[in-house]
Amino acid sequence: MKPYTPQEIEEKWQEKWEKSRLFNVKEDPQKPKYYCLEMFPYPSGRIHMGHVRNYSIGDVVARYKRMRGFNVLHPMGWDSFGLPAENAAIKHGVHPAKWTEENIAFMKKQLKRLGFSYDWDREISTCEPEYYRWEQKIFIEMLEKGLAYKKKAPVNWCERCHTVLANEQVIGGKCWRCGEEVVIKDLEQWFFRITAYAEELLEGLKKLKGKWPERVLTMQENWIGKSEGAEIEFEVEGLNEKIRVFTTRPDTVYGITFMSVAPEHPIVEKLIKNHPEYEKVKQEIERLKKQPKSARLMESFEKEGIFTGSYCINPFTQERVPIFVANFVLYEYGTGAVMAVPAHDQRDFEFAKKYNLPIKVVIQPEGKSLNPEEMEEAYEGEGILVNSGPFTGMKNEEAKKAIIKYMEEKGFGKGAVSYRLKDWLISRQRYWGAPIPVVYCPECGIVPVPESELPVTLPKNAPFSGVGNPLEQVEEFVKARCPKCGKEAKRETDTMDTFVESSWYFFRFCSPKYDKGPFKKEEADYWMPVDQYIGGIEHAVLHLLYSRFYTRVLRDLGYTELDEPFDALLTQGMVIKDGAKMSKSLGNVVDPDDMIEKYGADTVRLFLLFAAPPERDLDWSDQGIDGCFRFLNRLWRFIQKHIDEVKEAKGDFEPDKLSDGAKELVKKTHKLIQKVTADIEDRFHFNTAIAAVMEYLNFLYDVESRLELNSEEDKKALRDAFEKLALLLSPFVPHFADEIWEALGNEGFTLEQPWPQHNPEWVKEKETTVVIQVNGKVRSRIQVPVNLPEEELKNIALNDERIKKWIEGKNIVKVIVVPNKIVNIVVR
RNA sequence: GCCCGGGUGGCGGAACUGGUAGACGCAGGGGACUUAAAAUCCCCUGGGGUCAAUCCCCGUGCGGGUUCGAGUCCCGCCCCGGGCACCA
Numbered sequence: 036m037k038p039y040t041p042q043e044i045e046e047k048w049q050e051k052w053e054k055s056r057l058f059n060v061k062e063d064p065q066k067p068k069y070y071c072l073e074m075f076p077y078p079s080g081r082i083h084m085g086h087v088r089n090y091s092i093g094d095v096v097a098r099y100k101r102m103r104g105f106n107v108l109h110p111m112g113w114d115s116f117g118l119p120a121e122n123a124a125i126k127h128g129v130h131p132a133k134w135t136e137e138n139i140a141f142m143k144k145q146l147k148r149l150g151f152s153y154d155w156d157r158e159i160s161t162c163e164p165e166y167y168r169w170e171q172k173i174f175i176e177m178l179e180k181g182l183a184y185k186k187k188a189p190v191n192w193c194e195r196c197h198t199v200l201a202n203e204q205v206i207g208g209k210c211w212r213c214g215e216e217v218v219i220k221d222l223e224q225w226f227f228r229i230t231a232y233a234e235e236l237l238e239g240l241k242k243l244k245g246k247w248p249e250r251v252l253t254m255q256e257n258w259i260g261k262s263e264g265a266e267i268e269f270e271v272e273g274l275n276e277k278i279r280v281f282t283t284r285p286d287t288v289y290g291i292t293f294m295s296v297a298p299e300h301p302i303v304e305k306l307i308k309n310h311p312e313y314e315k316v317k318q319e320i321e322r323l324k325k326q327p328k329s330a331r332l333m334e335s336f337e338k339e340g341i342f343t344g345s346y347c348i349n350p351f352t353q354e355r356v357p358i359f360v361a362n363f364v365l366y367e368y369g370t371g372a373v374m375a376v377p378a379h380d381q382r383d384f385e386f387a388k389k390y391n392l393p394i395k396v397v398i399q400p401e402g403k404s405l406n407p408e409e410m411e412e413a414y415e416g417e418g419i420l421v422n423s424g425p426f427t428g429m430k431n432e433e434a435k436k437a438i439i440k441y442m443e444e445k446g447f448g449k450g451a452v453s454y455r456l457k458d459w460l461i462s463r464q465r466y467w468g469a470p471i472p473v474v475y476c477p478e479c480g481i482v483p484v485p486e487s488e489l490p491v492t493l494p495k496n497a498p499f500s501g502v503g504n505p506l507e508q509v510e511e512f513v514k515a516r517c518p519k520c521g522k523e524a525k526r527e528t529d530t531m532d533t534f535v536e537s538s539w540y541f542f543r544f545c546s547p548k549y550d551k552g553p554f555k556k557e558e559a560d561y562w563m564p565v566d567q568y569i570g571g572i573e574h575a576v577l578h579l580l581y582s583r584f585y586t587r588v589l590r591d592l593g594y595t596e597l598d599e600p601f602d603a604l605l606t607q608g609m610v611i612k613d614g615a616k617m618s619k620s621l622g623n624v625v626d627p628d629d630m631i632e633k634y635g636a637d638t639v640r641l642f643l644l645f646a647a648p649p650e651r652d653l654d655w656s657d658q659g660i661d662g663c664f665r666f667l668n669r670l671w672r673f674i675q676k677h678i679d680e681v682k683e684a685k686g687d688f689e690p691d692k693l694s695d696g697a698k699e700l701v702k703k704t705h706k707l708i709q710k711v712t713a714d715i716e717d718r719f720h721f722n723t724a725i726a727a728v729m730e731y732l733n734f735l736y737d738v739e740s741r742l743e744l745n746s747e748e749d750k751k752a753l754r755d756a757f758e759k760l761a762l763l764l765s766p767f768v769p770h771f772a773d774e775i776w777e778a779l780g781n782e783g784f785t786l787e788q789p790w791p792q793h794n795p796e797w798v799k800e801k802e803t804t805v806v807i808q809v810n811g812k813v814r815s816r817i818q819v820p821v822n823l824p825e826e827e828l829k830n831i832a833l834n835d836e837r838i839k840k841w842i843e844g845k846n847i848v849k850v851i852v853v854p855n856k857i858v859n860i861v862v863r
Numbered sequence: 864g865c866c867c868g869g870g871u872g873g874c875g876g877a878a879c880u881g882g883u884a885g886a887c888g889c890a891g892g893g894g895a896c897u898u899a900a901a902a903u904c905c906c907c908u909g910g911g912g913u914c915a916a917u918c919c920c921c922g923u924g925c926g927g928g929u930u931c932g933a934g935u936c937c938c939g940c941c942c943c944g945g946g947c948a949c950c951a
Binding site: 248249250251252253254256257258260262264280281282283284295336338361362363364365367368369370372373374375376380381382383385453454455572575576645646647648650651652653654656658659661662663665666668669672713717718720722723725726727728729730733736804805806808810811812813815816837848849850851853856857859860861 | 882
């Protein structure tokens with residue numbers, strides 16, 4: 036018997052697939068399209084198990100949809116700008132471009148060895164000028180629309196990566212990439228105005244409900260952080276200045292007893308100007324400013340403040356309100372100033388206690404009476420307004436509206452919305468990224484590079500010393516002519532955040548070679564949106580939010596009509612070994628290449644799909660993969676054993692002429708088709724689909740002896756079973772499937788075959804097991820014909836031998852009959 | 864603190880809208896084949912009732928509840944993972 040030799044088989048089919056251009060697609064208006072996309076990798080050097088899992092899941096989806104008759108776009112490429120390449124240059128003296136290219140070549144080989152159904156003709160690499168020139172063009176268009184802009188602002192700086200970071204890229208006060216503590220610097224930087232889309236991005240989440248994982252939606256919702264309230268202006272006494280505050284509690288304005296502003300707030304200088312101890316106060320404020328942001332963001336961090344010496348006027352009460360500078364007030368959020376109502380805000384309460392400021396109750400909860408002297412914490416709940424002028428007696432929710440209306444009439448305040456989301460800081464002080472296409476002219480200021488001069492390419496000869504941005508040191512690069520006036524100008528040396536490339540690559544896959552724009556509209560109109568996107572949860576906010584934003588920008592620039600780039604999202608779990616994420620430092624890394632060498636790609640893929648449902652973390656198990664290998668071998672042997680008998684038995688069998696065993700076989704086969712199809716289609720539960728095939732194989736060994744394999748009809752039935760099996764397995768273990776397909780004497784590839792359909796007649800059961808319970812406990816099981824009427828079921832149950840002893844001498848209170856399932860006899 | 868997940872045998876995991884808990888795989892045990900081993904094939908395997916059973920009891924993190932019936936629904940807790948967090 037021919038043994039199962041995955042190495043040989045897999046290489047053979049990979050060659051055949053490539054030669055026949057099996058995976059190459061183009062637009063076809065006759066067919067429904069399906070865009071299946073997995074997050075493309077950063078070419079770090081080697082594929083790891085997480086990639087293999089991600090791409091195996093995607094490949095099942097792509098191949099399955101293809102067999103279901105869809106025109107499937109399934110591309111792959113490289114997110115190839117990024118720091119590791121540059122760090123390799125600094126450390127080993129190899130140019131980032133070379134390092135990247137070599138990694139891509141190696142990893143591409145690895146992916147090919149796994150047999151994924153990618154259309155490699157569409158491969159893109161984001162570090163190529165052919166790619167990033169379009170990003171530069173879009174940047175300029177964004178600049179013209181005011182969606183890209185430069186401003187001086189306090190920004191996150193990573194000392195180890197030597198560059199600034201966007202907010203989303205700071206995880207718990209640390210750099211997302213290297214874990215270094217982030218410091219705040221005041222720098223002039225480029226931003227994308229993502230906040231202009233805050234409301235739309237939030238609204239859009241609603242449409243994704245049910246198609247994206249709940250937790251991703253919540254994370255984005257939290258990140259955008261919308262809060263509704265009001266903005267109020269307070270006149271500063273003795274100054275011709277106003278302080279604006281944002282509050283979610285306009286209903287508490289009568290309880291304001293002081294005001295807090297951020298140390299960074301520009302008005303601070305004016306507020307303290309006339310303070311008798313100006314120098315001392317100034318120093319104190321400087322001290323607060325210098326407190327590290329990561330510490331200041333901690334809730335446990337001590338709340339500190341200092342009186343500025345100035346007062347403002349509460350427009351509702353005309354009371355004088357002292358103004359403090361406080362370390363807990365964030366300049367970046369809201370208006371950088373807060374009205375303090377200690378009776379109804381815990382943080383203000385603590386501050387008031389510390390500095391002995393008055394506490395004024397303006398909301399009384401129902402049935403209780405708050406007394407400022409006795410309060411141990413702020414009351415932040417609902418209630419009735421007291422001491423609140425004309426608003427006294429109102430329910431606080433009602434009062435919010437009334438007070439906003441009043442302010443709007445009087446003109447010192449209005450209803451307002453605030454977001455936690457901040458603009459996306461996209462400039463990076465690094466070499467290996469897309470250059471930001473502007474020049475600085477002493478006469479004309481910031482001038483965009485004209486489209487005809489794009490792309491602005493990276494100079495090859497930059498020095499990688501590890502100090503500063505290499506681009507600054509390349510004179511030919513920095514030296515430029517102003518496109519407007521022709522005078523000598525300085526080129527921008529910042530490059531773009533690499534998340535910009537990954538924010539639109541899915542569009543580029545639709546027309547990867549297009550040289551007249553980022554992508555061809557008709558092609559993108561055909562393929563987009565991505566029907567199924569698959570990747571890690573770590574991009575819940577970062578990449579997935581940026582892409583949603585960028586798609587809307589492209590829409591507003593006229594490139595597409597689409598709002599949302601990804602229709603459905605699947606976030607797969609991590610691959611774990613011994614309870615921890617695989618990592619070099621823990622020494623628990625399993626290398627895909629080793630596994631492929633030992634078992635073949637099909638087994639590796641099968642195990643990753645079988646060991647857990649896709650969204651859950653997966654425990655790598657050496658015995659587990661062994662089991663999958665055994666399964667394939669076992670199946671292989673069974674088929675090989677009968678291949679000569681069934682090979683020629685082509686054509687339909689006559690059901691009536693089948694042996695009982697063969698009838699059973701056909702029935703089971705159709706049930707399997709039904710099960711596997713449902714598991715893939717409805718829930719992507721590949722693990723249970725594979726389990727069903729394993730079960731089916733166990734059945735094959737069982738039914739084997741009951742088949743009459745000298746009968747032509749039985750042979751046909753078995754052959755049919757093998758064919759169906761090959762097709763059902765094709766998305767999971769494509770090489771194996773094609774090998775069997777061929778061994779059965781068929782032409783072509785399983786991928787080109789239509790997905791098998793179950794025949795409802797064969798799936799119908801004649802008999803079924805009904806459980807008989809007494810008081811909810813299973814006491815007996817009976818075999819009965821399907822759809823037996825309730826009355827009959829009831830009688831059979833009541834007369835069942837095993838049931839008698841449970842109901843003898845008892846009162847039958849009632850009998851519940853669920854046809855085909857259960858009879859429950861309630862006795863007392 | 865708030866918001867999402869999740870908690871089922873020795874392990875990974877099944878159980879669709881409440882209706883046979885533990886599919887499938889791993890690990891373990893027994894048997895067949897073999898001079899022997901590996902491989903393979905067959906059987907057993909949640910805990911307990913001193914053997915067995917087509918017998919009985921218990922059992923899906925804990926405590927209550929709804930229901931003829933709860934892993935599944937409701938209320939209150941505990942634990943694990945993740946996100947947000949001085950956001951005004």
